[in-house]
Amino acid sequence: xxxxxxxxxxxxxxxxxxxxxxxxxKDEISKKQSEITAANxxxxxxKSLSDSDTLPDxxxxxxxxxxxxxxETLSANVTIQNxxxxxxxxxxxxxxxxxxxxxAQRALSALLPPTDRFAQLTLTVSVPAATNSDISVKYLVGDxxxxxxxxxxxxxxxxxxxxxxxxxxxxxxxxxxxNDVNLTLSTxxxxxxxxxxxxxxxxxxxxxxxLMVKRQLNSRVQSSYAEADMVLEAPAIIEEASGGVTDxxxxxxxxxxxxxxxxxxxxxxxxxxxxxxxFDAEIEARAVPLNNPTAYRMxxxxxxxxxxxxxxxxxxxxxxxxxxDSYVNQIxxxxxxxxxxxxxxxxxxxxxxxxxxxGDRGIITRSNENTETVRIDVExxxxxxxxxxxxxxxxxxxxxxxxxxxxxxxxxxxxxxxDMRGVLHWDLEIKSGTTQSVNLKTKIxxxxxxxxx
Numbered sequence: 024x025x026x027x028x029x030x031x032x033x034x035x036x037x038x039x040x041x042x043x044x045x046x047x048x049k050d051e052i053s054k055k056q057s058e059i060t061a062a063n064x065x066x067x068x069x070k071s072l073s074d075s076d077t078l079p080d081x082x083x084x085x086x087x088x089x090x091x092x093x094x095e096t097l098s099a100n101v102t103i104q105n106x107x108x109x110x111x112x113x114x115x116x117x118x119x120x121x122x123x124x125x126x127a128q129r130a131l132s133a134l135l136p137p138t139d140r141f142a143q144l145t146l147t148v149s150v151p152a153a154t155n156s157d158i159s160v161k162y163l164v165g166d167x168x169x170x171x172x173x174x175x176x177x178x179x180x181x182x183x184x185x186x187x188x189x190x191x192x193x194x195x196x197x198x199x200x201x202n203d204v205n206l207t208l209s210t211x212x213x214x215x216x217x218x219x220x221x222x223x224x225x226x227x228x229x230x231x232x233x234l235m236v237k238r239q240l241n242s243r244v245q246s247s248y249a250e251a252d253m254v255l256e257a258p259a260i261i262e263e264a265s266g267g268v269t270d271x272x273x274x275x276x277x278x279x280x281x282x283x284x285x286x287x288x289x290x291x292x293x294x295x296x297x298x299x300x301x302f303d304a305e306i307e308a309r310a311v312p313l314n315n316p317t318a319y320r321m322x323x324x325x326x327x328x329x330x331x332x333x334x335x336x337x338x339x340x341x342x343x344x345x346x347x348d349s350y351v352n353q354i355x356x357x358x359x360x361x362x363x364x365x366x367x368x369x370x371x372x373x374x375x376x377x378x379x380x381x382g383d384r385g386i387i388t389r390s391n392e393n394t395e396t397v398r399i400d401v402e403x404x405x406x407x408x409x410x411x412x413x414x415x416x417x418x419x420x421x422x423x424x425x426x427x428x429x430x431x432x433x434x435x436x437x438x439x440x441x442d443m444r445g446v447l448h449w450d451l452e453i454k455s456g457t458t459q460s461v462n463l464k465t466k467i468x469x470x471x472x473x474x475x476x
Contacts, residue, residue, distance in 0.1 A: 034131040041124040055106040062099040133287035167195040171335035189297035205281040318370035364376040369405030393467040402458040419445035
C-alpha cells in the first residue's frame with residue numbers, strides 16, 4: 024500500500040513531473056523528425072519534376088518552373104538542417120531528464136515500506152474508552168553504523184592555517200525508514216572490553232648451551248624422546264582482543280545534532296557535517312633522497328581545540344586544491360601532530376654515489392675495508408624560498424671490532440635524529456632557483472677473516 028502522507032504525495036508528483044518532461048522532449052524530437060521526413064519527400068518530388076519528360080514549352084514558363092524548383096529545394100534543405108540541429112540539441116538534454124526521473128523514483132521508493140520480512144511487535148491495549156495515546160518502543164539496532172571523515176584544508180602564505188572540517192558517514196540497514204529522528208553519535212563501543220587485560224608471572228632460567236645443542240640434535244632424530252626431556256615452560260596465555268575501536272582517552276566522544284534528520288535503509292552512506300576546527304600551522308619541506316626524488320610538504324600543529332580528533336580517512340587540500348587522500352590517526356587534545364600534505368615537485372632531490380670501494384671482488388674476498396662517497400643535491404625550482412629538513416643515514420655498529428667512520432660537509436644539524444641511530448638531519452634554507460649540496464663519506468673496517476653483513 025502507498026503511504027498516505029504529504030511527503031509521499033510530493034515525491035510521487037515529482038516522479039510524474041520528471042516523466043512528463045521526458046515525454047514532452049521525446050514528442051518534440053518526434054515532431055522535428057517528421058519535419059525532416061516531409062522535407063525529404065518534397066526534395067524527391069522536386070527532383071522527379073526536374074527530370075520529367077513532359078515539361079511545358081516556352082522559355083518564360085521553363086524559367087519560372089526552374090526558379091520555383093530552386094527556391095523550394097533550398098527551403099527544404101534549410102528546413103532539414105534546422106530540424107536536425109534541433110534534434111541534436113534536444114537529445115543532449117534527454118540523459119539529464121532521464122537521470123531526474125531515476126532520482127525522483129529513488130526518492131519515492133525510499134518512502135515505501137520495506138518489502139523484506141522483519142520481526143514485528145504486536146501490542147494488545149485495553150482502555151475503558153476510545154483514546155489517543157503515544158507508544159514508545161526502545162530497542163537496539165545492529166545494522167547501523169557511523170564513522171568520521173575529514174576535509175583538511177591548508178592555507179599557505181605568511182600566516183599558514185589548517186582548517187579541519189569534520190564530518191560523519193552514516194549508514195543504516197535495519198529495513199526501517201528513520202523519519203525526522205534525533206540523532207546522537209558516540210564513540211562508545213558496546214562490544215568493547217570493560218576491564219583491563221590480566222598480567223601473568225614471567226619465569227626466566229638459564230641452561231648449559233652445549234646441553235641445548237645436544238637436545239636440538241636429539242629432537243631431529245627422535246622428537247618424542249626430546250619432548251620427554253624438555254623442561255616444561257609456564258604456559259603463555261594470550262587474551263583475545265575484542266572488536267571495536269579503542270577509546271584511548273577513557274572518555275567517549277559524543278556529537279548531538281540540533282536538527283532532526285531522516286535516513287532510509289538503502290545501504291548508502293549519508294554524510295553530515297560536525298563542524299570545523301581551526302589551527303595555526305607550521306610548514307616545512309622534508310627531503311629523504313635515499314627513497315624519494317622530491318621533497319614533501321610537512322605540516323605541524325597542536326590540537327588546541329580541547330576535543331579529540333578521531334582516527335579517520337581525510338582528504339587533503341592545499342590552497343583549495345585537492346592533493347591527496349590520507350588517513351589520520353587519533354589526535355588527543357594538546358598533542359602536537361605532524362601530517363604530510365603531498366609532494367613539492369619543484370624541490371628535486373638527487374643522491375649520487377661518487378666513489379665506492381668494496382675491495383677485491385675475486386672468488387675469495389680478502390678485503391676488510393669498505394668506503395663510499397655520496398653527494399646529495401637539493402634543487403629548488405619553485406618560485407618560493409624553502410626551509411628544508413634533509414634526512415639521510417650512515418651505518419652504525421654494535422660490535423667493538425666493527426669500526427665505522429664518517430664525515431659530512433656541511434656537518435649535520437642533528438645526529439641520531441629522533442633517537443634513530445645513524446640517521447642524520449640537516450636544516451637547510453634553499454632560495455628559489457638555487458641548489459645546495461651535502462657530501463657524505465663513510466669508511467667501514469673490520470678484522471681479517473670476518474665478513475661484513
